[in-house]
Amino acid sequence: MTRATPAARVGVRKTSKLFIGGAFPRSESGRTFVVNDHEGGFLANAALASRKDARDAVVAARAAFPGWAGRTAYNRGQVVYRIAELLEARRDQFEGELRASEGVSAATARQYVDAAIDRLVWYAGWSDKIAQVVGGANAVAGPFFNHSAPEPTGVVAIVAPRGPLLGLVSVLAPVIATGNTAVVLASEAHPLTAITLAEVMATSDLPGGVVNILTGRAAEVGPWLAAHMDVNGIDLTGVEDPSLARDLEIAAADNLKRVRRPRAEDLLAPPALDRMTDFLEIKTVWHPMGS
Amino acid sequence: MEPFPYAPAPESPAIVDIRPSYGLFVGGEFVDGRGTSFKTVNPATEEVLAEIAEASPADVDRAVQAARTAYDAVWSRMPGSERAKYLFRIARIIAERSRELAVLESIDNGKPIRESRDVDVPIAAAHFFYYAGWADKLEHSGFGSTPLGVAAQVIPWNFPLLMLAWKIAPALACGNTVVLKPAETTPLTALLFAEICQQADLPPGVVNILTGAGSTGQAMVTHPGIDKVAFTGSTEVGKAIARAVAGTDKRVTLELGGKAANIVFDDAPIDQAVEGIVDGIFFNQGHVCCAGSRLLVQESVYDDVLERLKRRMSTLRLGDPLDKNTDVGAINSSEQLLRIRALAEVGDAEGADRWSAPCDLPTSGFWFPPTLFTGVTQAHRIAREEIFGPVLSVLTFRTPAEAVEKANNTPYGLSAGVWSDKGSRILWMADRLKAGVVWSNTFNKFDPTSPFGGYKESGYGREGGRHGLEGYLR
Numbered sequence A: 001m002t003r004a005t006p007a008a009r010v011g012v013r014k015t016s017k018l019f020i021g022g023a024f025p026r027s028e029s030g031r032t033f034v035v036n037d038h039e040g041g042f043l044a045n046a047a048l049a050s051r052k053d054a055r056d057a058v059v060a061a062r063a064a065f066p067g068w069a070g071r072t073a074y075n076r077g078q079v080v081y082r083i084a085e086l087l088e089a090r091r092d093q094f095e096g097e098l099r100a101s102e103g104v105s106a107a108t109a110r111q112y113v114d115a116a117i118d119r120l121v122w123y124a125g126w127s128d129k130i131a132q133v134v135g136g137a138n139a140v141a142g143p144f145f146n147h148s149a150p151e152p153t154g155v156v157a158i159v160a161p162r163g164p165l166l167g168l169v170s171v172l173a174p175v176i177a178t179g180n181t182a183v184v185l186a187s188e189a190h191p192l193t194a195i196t197l198a199e200v201m202a203t204s205d206l207p208g209g210v211v212n213i214l215t216g217r218a219a220e221v222g223p224w225l226a227a228h229m230d231v232n233g234i235d236l237t238g239v240e241d242p243s244l245a246r247d248l249e250i251a252a253a254d255n256l257k258r259v260r261r262p263r264a265e266d267l268l269a270p271p272a273l274d275r276m277t278d279f280l281e282i283k284t285v286w287h288p289m290g291s
Numbered sequence B: 001m002e003p004f005p006y007a008p009a010p011e012s013p014a015i016v017d018i019r020p021s022y023g024l025f026v027g028g029e030f031v032d033g034r035g036t037s038f039k040t041v042n043p044a045t046e047e048v049l050a051e052i053a054e055a056s057p058a059d060v061d062r063a064v065q066a067a068r069t070a071y072d073a074v075w076s077r078m079p080g081s082e083r084a085k086y087l088f089r090i091a092r093i094i095a096e097r098s099r100e101l102a103v104l105e106s107i108d109n110g111k112p113i114r115e116s117r118d119v120d121v122p123i124a125a126a127h128f129f130y131y132a133g134w135a136d137k138l139e140h141s142g143f144g145s146t147p148l149g150v151a152a153q154v155i156p157w158n159f160p161l162l163m164l165a166w167k168i169a170p171a172l173a174c175g176n177t178v179v180l181k182p183a184e185t186t187p188l189t190a191l192l193f194a195e196i197c198q199q200a201d202l203p204p205g206v207v208n209i210l211t212g213a214g215s216t217g218q219a220m221v222t223h224p225g226i227d228k229v230a231f232t233g234s235t236e237v238g239k240a241i242a243r244a245v246a247g248t249d250k251r252v253t254l255e256l257g258g259k260a261a262n263i264v265f266d267d268a269p270i271d272q273a274v275e276g277i278v279d280g281i282f283f284n285q286g287h288v289c290c291a292g293s294r295l296l297v298q299e300s301v302y303d304d305v306l307e308r309l310k311r312r313m314s315t316l317r318l319g320d321p322l323d324k325n326t327d328v329g330a331i332n333s334s335e336q337l338l339r340i341r342a343l344a345e346v347g348d349a350e351g352a353d354r355w356s357a358p359c360d361l362p363t364s365g366f367w368f369p370p371t372l373f374t375g376v377t378q379a380h381r382i383a384r385e386e387i388f389g390p391v392l393s394v395l396t397f398r399t400p401a402e403a404v405e406k407a408n409n410t411p412y413g414l415s416a417g418v419w420s421d422k423g424s425r426i427l428w429m430a431d432r433l434k435a436g437v438v439w440s441n442t443f444n445k446f447d448p449t450s451p452f453g454g455y456k457e458s459g460y461g462r463e464g465g466r467h468g469l470e471g472y473l474r
Helices: A053-069 A073-089 A091-103 A106-126 A130-136 A166-177 A192-202 A218-227 A242-255 B059-075 B080-096 B098-109 B113-134 B160-173 B188-199 B212-221 B235-244 B270-286 B299-314 B332-349 B400-407 B421-431 B468-474
Strands: A032-036 A042-047 A144-152 A156-159 A181-185 A212-213 A233-235 A257-262 A280-288 B024-026 B030-031 B037-041 B048-053 B150-154 B177-181 B207-209 B228-232 B251-255 B259-266 B296-298 B353-356 B371-374 B391-397 B414-420 B437-440
Touching: A042 A192, A042 A257, A042 B048, A053 A144, A053 A156, A053 A181, A073 A091, A073 A106, A073 A166, A073 B207, A091 A144, A091 A192, A091 B113, A106 A166, A106 A212, A130 A144, A130 A192, A144 B212, A156 A166, A156 A218, A156 B353, A181 A218, A192 A212, A192 B188, A242 A280, A242 B235, A257 B228, A280 B207, A280 B421, B024 B098, B024 B228, B059 B150, B059 B177, B059 B207, B059 B212, B080 B098, B080 B113, B080 B160, B080 B188, B080 B468, B098 B113, B098 B160, B113 B353, B113 B468, B150 B212, B160 B177, B160 B188, B160 B228, B160 B353, B160 B468, B177 B212, B188 B207, B188 B468, B212 B228, B212 B235, B235 B251, B259 B270, B259 B400, B270 B299, B270 B332, B270 B391, B296 B299, B296 B400, B299 B391, B332 B353, B391 B400, B400 B468, B421 B437
Parallel strands: A156 A181, A156 A233, A181 A212, A233 A257, A280 B437, B150 B177, B150 B228, B177 B207, B228 B251, B259 B296, B259 B414, B296 B391, B371 B391, B414 B437
Antiparallel strands: A032 A042, A144 A280, B024 B030, B024 B207, B037 B048, B353 B371
């Protein structure tokens, strides 16, 4: 680092923290880890989340769940759309971060930010349509009104993939648009942009606790989330070590979490519905008909 | 006035032809097993019905290979419209042989002939008819139209033929081939179904039936040659399966236990609700994963509901499963009877009050009278654990919010019932109950078009309806 000359202004750096329950706490463990740029230079000390932080995040997500799931789908769509609006407004910052952390070109950074914003808009529009597409009336052989509709699974833990912005948005947006609340472990390699995105979400009318973001190690925090009995689903997309993924899936069986296994996917390609339906439950209601 | 007495009205068992011993159904024919064997008994009489092969790991391997060969060479290549015709044939043959199937089911399982005849067999036929119609329409399903491959399917003893239909019909419609294991205590209708597959000229290896116990099921689930596991049974085994397939590409659907709340509000039509309570917990001797085993009654009508419920329970006829007037049949096995007795004794020990309908239990066979416990709290084991027998735990509530709180206070989430005359309240309750099926002003209704499956530890995936295709397509 170059020493500042006496006349030059010294920049004010941002402390990277966690995002839990709508607030930005440090890790209760007091630990951090060094995040470097693509050339190996120092970028920041990120909070190194602990088991306690993971549990706090689950508590926040559980507390937020009834309110978020209970909102109208229209309202949830508006909030997710609001995240896109604010992301658009701060796109220069995100493009700069992507270039610094990943070393991508200006054009590539722009492409990824565009795609992340557009993906939020896409999922925002799904919030009040998914029930019509995956639910419906069932023509039972009897005098009954019978229909099936999706409901959010509950608290979903997500191990986010690489791709500090588009990767995170691609796994998070479908989970919250449908009414779940989330505990996200940001990509270990690129955690800082996740926290910047948290700043966007914190000012997007998203209720505190709907999204909670941890930075740290998948191998350390993942097992606590996978085994947590108040987590209903887990998305392992960002787990790069197959034996860790298997261990997390085994731990998830303790309360039969819905598990999305890691698999190769092109984040820039248009998504299918499965990222939403993986964390939805179909409820079928019967009622007799009669005059 | 004295009511007229019932005369015995037994269905004749002469229509079924039970062989002294059965092999395995692999590659379209019955073959000898390479393992040991076990006996299946009539739970109403303890009479040994037949000697059944216990499939060994080598038998599992042979069946998976037969299924793979049939998948690669025939079934996955056949146009859906042609696959459909085989399923339609099977549906028709089940209907044609319905009396035989119903009698055999009641003999092997212990369930009343009224239920096997009016519920199990017709709905099994309907499942094949329903999914037959999907086979050439999969591109409209929303789940793709490519089958997964070979499915390992393990089913329970409470609805042997019906669970077989729930598993095999959608799997075949989607172009998969199957290796299915019926429960150890109820193999006979699955073996008769194998014969139906032969009558339908189903290509060899598309359906393979392996009999056996837990170790056979384990060998199927862990076999590297299968692409899909479909299991109905206990939550404990479901979790073991989820662990066993971790880190593989095998897809899984699990239909597991339940501890459903059946909630009666003070504005409910009480006589109808009482019928629903009885149907909810005493249908099939309570051997139902979605049984309404926790009755939640609003305090203001508690005395009235309990009085009418006891009166109705006193009229239930327990006895010969083949008698057409029987309401409550035999407990499926001595093991299950011991488990029911043990949990009921825990209910006594924990301070709940037991009441059983007055009825004479036959001297041989496995029997448990329709029973309810009052004074039950949420902490009691009989309010938390699945008894899987004709035992009802009664709790009370004051407000709708309290009813929701108590109903959802369980790791299970398979079904729930709501009884009220107020539409807005029913919809409010249905919205908040964490259960895959909510029966309002009815209970224990099943239909091939209606998705069935649980929240939370009652499992994942749905069977029935369009949603039932998802577990068999990519």
